[in-house]
Amino acid sequence: MVLFLQQFINGLSVGSIYAVIALGYTMVYGIIRLINFAHGEIMMMGAYFAFITVLASGMPFYVVLIVSMVLAAILGITVETLAYRPLRKAPRISALITAIGMSLFLQNLALVIFKPEPKIMPPIIPRMPVFIGPLRIGTVTIVTIVLSIVFMVLLDFFVKKTKPGKAMRAVSEDKEASVLMGINVNRTISITFAIGSALGALGGVLYSVSYTQVFPTMGVMPGLKAFVAAVLGGIGIIPGAMLGGFVIGMVETLTKAYISSQLSDAIVFGLLIVVLLFKPTGILGKNEKEKV
């Protein structure tokens, strides 16, 4: 039982990283119906921002995290303004391909600037086990879980209670109608990208601190898993992304623990297929009626 609880917490920590990254996918999809494939690269850039800040200033973890999130938010807005905004009226496939292009561009940009060798993230969170009852949990694991949950709660509050949050929901519901209501759609979309990218950077920083390395292709695998998480939970639905992230992390960890490490990815992606077969809109997705 203790062993299972321990594995449960391991899964929670892996899942919370997927969940915060998945939020970025789902928010962007919710508001402009675009799968932002560059999101994994924003996460990678966030990790590099943190790495550079640590090396340059040696500031404590929380400052580094904030700096990285702010820079990633700016990067997110820039990507949106330069690459996606001109295509707002274009067919969705054009925007999708632009997103893939953006992803490759950012990855190769990082390759040129930072070189392919993995950089070692200094241990800005001291490594040690913390004993909670019979459980022993690493400091990094605790920080990862706590921070992800804090930011999810903040996001939930922002979307439900604040004015820009309400605007965001309105735009995702009906863009034309919200213009009529006096909502600045472009600004709302920018805010969405900023928040999504900042959360991506949070995922990137947690990932790089957790696994000690930063490299240009680091966003690919977690980005893909987070995308799967978003789809699994129901893309466009914020609680769905969180749920999806935790489910993916948990399935992955428990597979590694009780079945086999080699099969974990196969089972994760297999699960996606099964869920989509029975509920194409994802776990929390509602069946939308086609408007005639």
Next chain:
Amino acid sequence: MKRKSLLIMLIAILVLTSVLAGCNNATTGGDDTPDVIKLGVIGPLTGDYSMYGTSVEEGAKLAAEEINANGGINGTLIEIIAYDSKGDGTEAVNAYNRLRDQDGIVGLVGGTFSGETLAIKEIAIEDGMPILSPTATNLNVTLNAPNVFRACYIDPYQGASAAIFSVENLGAQTAAVLFNTEDPYSEGLAVAFRDKFSEKGTITNYEGYTRNDMDFRSVLTIIQAQNPDVLFIPDYTAKVGIILDQVKEMGIDVVCIGGDGWDGIELDYAEVAEGHFFVNHYAKTDPNPMVQNFIAAYEARWNKTPNALAALGYDATFIMVKAIEAAGSTDYAAVVEALAKTDTEAVTGHITFDENGDPQKSISVIQVVNGDHVLVDLVGGN
């Protein structure tokens, strides 16, 4: 009209290729000595594992420069040509073909990884190319390949030595093994360690992971529950560092042991590797003057401390050059024959080759102490 120009093009291509092929024969085969003797190096010079290929390249270049400073081979200078394999078999084959056809090398000091050397092996056997891999430790590299040699000891020997050391020097009774199932090197060591260790003790866990895995907490939790005396992690530093970091974070009380892939771990992961052991080709702190002279020369040339791969690249180049010298020609078969008769003192120990082309030499056990290597023990020959 169209057909005619096509025909002309075809003829032009045919003529060109035959001329080029002619060039080739002139530089690689035959007894007439060329102006420079070219030796190839293949290894990952970019990417995750670039430090390994770069080290071999630098070791080989240092050796070539020293040989050239002493007049080369009877006045003929040596040139090292290094190509990037990115650690990938296909890329390594491309590099090999380029070295053979375009550069006309006399011998190959490579590949750096077992996987890439295995990829080259079959083509090289057909060519009869003298191959001396400095660092390919997989058992199969030299099997049934009369022209393929290596300067390093093999995986099973390494894994078994680590197991013997765990039992005899550390008094371990239980051991866990954690290895990369997608890498023949890692698996080769894991199998050898398991087989040897289970003669004297118990293997509690034998767990595999895949190349993309970053989170080992779930596997480590299972291992922790069994509480083994030692944990054997045969992989390269980029992955070992991540695992050791999580071992430390989870506070698992276990002595970790690794193979030569750990070499250089103190550069990036000194803190988490502290106190753990690994077996290696040579120890930086070995007082042998040959070792210390090599280290001094390497530091002067490249401004960094050499790792074991650099030492092996250096040794392999010297051995290859001695063989060419002894053969008195650049003919592939003659060089291969001379290589087989090698009996020389080198930085990584005294080397002779057995009938497979594997060296008979000693193995060093190193502990990471205060971020530096300490030579704990020297296990002699096979």
